[in-house]
Amino acid sequence: MLVLPARTGGTVLYAYLAAAALGLFAIGVVREPRRVSNGVWLGLACLFVLLWLLVRATESPWLDRVLGLVFLVVALVVAMILPLALIVNGAVMWRREGHRLANSLSLLAGLGIAATAVLLFVTGPSTNPWLNAPVGSFVFVVAYAGFVFGCFLLYSLLYGRLRRRRGFSAIIVLGAGLDSAKVPPLLESRLSLAIRLYRREEGRPLVVVSGGQGPGETTSEAAAMREHLLLRGIPAERIVVEDRATTTEENLRFSTELLDERTRHGYLAAVTNNYHVFRTAVTARRLGLRLDVAGAPTALYFLPSAFLREFAALLVHYRRTNIAAAAVLALVPWAMVVG
Template identity: 35%
Template sequence: MQGFDASTILAIGLGLALVPVLTIPYVAWSYRHGVTGLGHAAICVAGAVYAMTLWTFTIVPLPTRSELSCTSPPTPQLVPFASLTYVDWSAGAALLTDPMLVQIVRNIVLFVPLGMLLRHLFGWRTRTIGLVGLGTSLLIETTQLTGNWWIYPCAYRLADVDDLISNTSGALVGVLLAPLLARIPGQEVSDARRAVAVRPRRRLVGMLVDWLSVQIASTTLVVVIFVVAAQLGHDLDPATDAITAACTAGSAIVLLLVVPLVGGSGTLGQRLAFLRTVRPDATRPRAGQWLVRFLTGAGGYFVADALARAFSVPGVMPLARAWLVVSALAVLLLSTRGISGYASGLVVVDSRSRVRPQVVRVADVDPRRLSSAVLALAGATYVVGAGLVALSALAPRVGVAAVVLAVVVLVLTTLVATGHVLRAGILLARREGFRPANALGLAAVAGVVTLLVSLVLAVVTGWGWLAALTAAGLAATGYLGFLFTAFLVFGQLYARRDPDAGMDAVVVLGSRVFGDRVPPLLRSRIDRALEVVAAERAAGRDPVLVMSGGQGADETVPEAVAMASYAVSVGADADRLLTETGSRTTQENLLMTRELLREQGLGTELVVATNDFHAFRAAIIARELDVDAQVVGSATASYYFPSAVLREFVAVLSRSPRTHATVLGLLVVTAAGLGWLLGR
């Protein structure tokens, strides 16, 4: 690959690598101006990739000295619109592939994102964006004219005035298309002056800014030291690790310990995110608490990094990075206090609030969302990988054996799971009939097999189009497979945990009944609810039991009535049992039950019982409806579970169709393009 292909791949790689440097500060700055959301962050990431695109298309591919011809360097083209004279306008349909016309269009398209991003992110006026586009293009052309500012003895690319015109035109076209970026979901705008509850994402932004500030400060110190040493004629290469370690530790101590200790409120990242660290009684932390917070948070990571560099201790850095990941996950999944907050006895509050000495309450993070599952799986995967790397560094043979064992276990687990899904799909079709909803497991297995076959064919035949399709399929399968694994594992852990004590009501979600007979699937829900009620009564509390379910077209009695009859027959207290008979969906179950409890003058803190495959989606729905509910799951027949959990997964994805469609589209298009480039 070379030319356009190499520049494209390099731009994507460098753009993603520089995301922290190019986007995190802007995300923090925009938060201070009231703009937040994943959609906004995604646009910032795209901006980082685009910035690298401009850079790589300016100088890549770099020629070697032997390839450079300074006897006849490119002559600058200074005649406006001269490029148009080289277009064969009489070519008819072939005009669309005319090399010069394609080049002109490409130069226009290259600057369209610049205009879109500047208008959308900064709100600049059209004239300003046009001038910035012109200036950026002029910088590029000057770079080409001077041989990358005289790094090369002569120019190796043509500087063309028509490029200035095309690029500037592209930036202005981007202004017209900028409203499209506003349609991307996840770009909330709020009053930046108003104090709001501290959320996990906000804490994470502060943590990322702190991490980035230490990285930038330490790197700058190292560069300055080496530049000064070089000017003085000293060779510091033998002491590189020691100098880097000292700069890293020093930067971390100053920025993450001294600054908050002297300032008395928080680190740079916390201040950018409107956060302030206080004691639970809202008073200023003590010096010892700041030190504990430093060592158990990002400061501990940087100290470990410095020690590993200075003394070449094997295995320390993977474990330190794993600790950093665990710390971030604790904030995202458990509580905004984080591990360092619990260790030091400190909490984080909004710096805009006028907090008087009192008890500051920090609510636990709500786990009822798919993103929690994804983060948990990603973090667990990283921690396991880091552990294997550390083990390999400390004991290479043991580490290799552990890696091999992990791979074998993963492969065997995948094969066993695939076999179980296939067997369950066949049994389900035999027992309950072949319907699309029952065939999801079989369809998933067939899709994976087809993808593997196409992968083999693409490698053997070398067909570019098949490589593109296969790469797109692998990208989509990887994305959906990772989400499904997260949904499955996290959902099952969530469904099987014991609920917090003290609920006002235990609610059983209905499902199909046959006459007044409750089938095993529904019986298991009721039995699980009765277990929760029994545990509460054993502790001296007496929650009400609610059966929720209306009457379907093929049912002779409301589901709640049949459920109540079964519950009483197995020992439920009829005097503490209510029925809600109007609901037809999970949403209606939750909303109508809450309304029923309010009408009865009862509290609305709920524990909801359903099957394990449905528990996590029910919890997600409850969160979206702002229903105070924990959800517990009951066991499901093994042959029924695979298709049922796949249906639930599809239903969860359908609650955010634009988000997943956008991510899938980007992944598929990118993978297909890379597959085509690599397969040519």
């Protein structure tokens, strides 16, 4: 029997694990691209590839130098540039979009990363296990959150570029808030994309405008969207108004209920912004809807907080799994101390 050296065995092991994770990712995308687990498999594949490179670096001086430089750059970016950029973005969001918690997520994330970097710098290497244990628990939980966010972000960007089908019987436009009674740029981008999809389809699908009336709004989002579409040449008989929804799930559920009442519909399209595409698709799968999601472009300054908000919403939805995983990881350093 051939016994592989430890380094070679590690290289082969991580290569096999990376290939297995990548294979499960490919199978998941083909079977059902709207699963969160697809992003996890993709993230694990990237992680195993990184571990494979680290093992290979012990046998290759040039690779060791390259990886060392890459890790140094990444460490500087994560510890200094990223938190500063997020804090600045949070201030911009606070000024432009209003003083709401949802607009403060990039600011809070930047402060959190900066606090973690300061904590690691202050504590540093220590021989005191009772200091290392709580710091280790904190770092493990933060690392888990970072890994899961990376999986979500990577697959969200990839999912947004998957090929879209044609032949929709209806297009659902998800509401996004109004400026009093005026359609703001974010919502206008969704409506512009819906108009392009409508004009592309030969059968001229129905367009469902979905959204209720929120605080500070003088009319419902659906009513304002209807007027916007009428001014741009969409016939009134092709527009369906759904003016009760206040969440993404209600947007989809109430809209499909209206369509069920009107006619037997086929495949549907939902239009939102690019950052919101994946969570909308996940929600549609959970509701059992045959629905594709298209994403309109979003202002760059809005994206950090928007992706963080989407990530937080998915964390809450899968809270039991995430709490259990974080709890297990937090116990690992304590188990090492006790052991």
